[in-house]
Amino acid sequence: MLTPAVVRSASGAASYYAADNYYTDGQATEASLWVGEGAAQLGLTGEVGREPFEAVLRGELPNGATIPAGANGKHRAGMDFTFSAPKSLSLLAYVGGDARLLAAHMASVRSTVGWIERNLAETRVAKDGAQETVRSGNLVVALFQHDTSRALDPQAHIHAIIANATRGPDGKWRAVHNDALWEGYSTAASVYNADLRQRVEALGYATERVLATRVRDSVTLVVDDAVRLERVAGRRDGAKTEASIIEKATARGDRVPEKQIALELTGRVRERSIELEM
Template identity: 55%
Template sequence: MLSAANVRTAGGAANYFASDNYYTRADADRSGEWFGKGAERQGLEGRVDARLFEAVLKGMLPDGSRVGSDGREHRAGTDLTFSMPKSWSLLALVGGDKRIIDAYAAAVKETLAWAEKNLAETRIEVRGREKIAQTGNLLVALFQHDTNRNQEPNAHIHAVVANVTQGPDGKWRALRNDKLWEHNTLLNAMTMARFRLSVEKLGYEIGETGKHGNFEAAGVPRHVRDAFSSRRAEIVAALEGMNGKGLAARNAANLMTRAAKQTIEDRSALGQQWRNQAARIGFAPAEVIARANGRAAMDIGGVPTLGGFVRDVVEHGRGIAQALAE
């Protein structure tokens, strides 16, 4: 699943960043990393530094450029949160198959590279008239996390897209993020298509499939997923009392029910707690992983050609890319 949320203002971004040091605190699941051609052009690579990240969100770039200094309130950026389906989180985090984490991260990066090439835009003034220009570069900070706010297994990646991009004339301007929102569903489907290829090559079988390319792993029943999904249950309950539907309603329900992010004092103890819970409900992730490894060893999980599901998503993406180029 992919959700999007604006980090709206420079002042708000600073508070958002500092409130619980959510993105860069010491117990974050993995250190953040810079991503995108925009980051490269600013000399940003490797681990994300907290103070530099905050400055970028305020529009103050390492090369001295200042975005949003014209007196108008500066929107800090867009938080694209890519969340792995629950069954895959359980196999990766309870079962210990970290290859799944790597496969999902690779899929997210591939999707972001496509979005950068096809969806990154800014507004420029030409002969006194404002026009939209494609830029082909984004400045992104990626953060991998492995829990939800109820400290349940929930592998997800925050792609915090800063509100800056370099225009065709070399000047850094605010990013027009409309197409990131407009093609949210496509971006999720592309990510899941790439992820599906990877996990099938690892020997895993596909279970239930859902909308927008989402799919679960075979061998992880619904009752098991539900046992580790109290956060989802809270959001669903909130949605039932709301009139709206879709991404906006889900984001609102998420905010309404969101508790403060708790510091994980002992990650090894939390992992053992998950394994104990899995054992109590009769779920043995090691058996699912062993079956996948056996299939991969016999090359059963290999995917020599794109299946219809993947092909449809890729062709849809190409069609949109062509339309954007016209």
């Protein structure tokens, strides 16, 4: 799922997005990362530092350029495109221990950001006394990988913070024209879902397409590996139980709904005080 939002404060954003992860406890690779052609042109690479992140959101770029304030005299910090992995992926990664899924999720987000740059990144330039919207093809994006929801449930999601700065065709740095980003985010969500589906299937998982809304779809992992996940959870609470609904369904060759996995694991990981979101 892809959810767009406005970043309203540079300092507030730096504090929120750099918050510690609950489950990975700072051990996740690529917890933060600069991506995008615009970031590369500004020399922003690797881990996202607080000071350069705040500065970029204020419109103060590393090359000395400054993004002018808008018509209201205020500078827009940017946008937050949040890529949320399916609940089943989060369970398999954080409870089942398959870190490959987190790497696949990060790779899908990076690939989708590239698509967004090529197709939705725009700015406005003066031409013949009027403002004209033109494709810029580059963005300055900071990725922050988080592992929990607001309720501290396991939820793999990545915030892609799109700074309000892009290099125009004439080489000058300007504000991003957001219209295409708002209009095209549902298409970007489909690109992300398709890419993620391909990557997790390459890891040996089966997936199915689930209609989430009228305009967006999502990917649900069909847990063919449910017995292994069940055993991992069983070891964590030390309980020996009869064959679960998941094991029985797997033995019959039935598909196991994502919500059923969450229901069963809720009772099996209580030592970690996890209440899984339905």
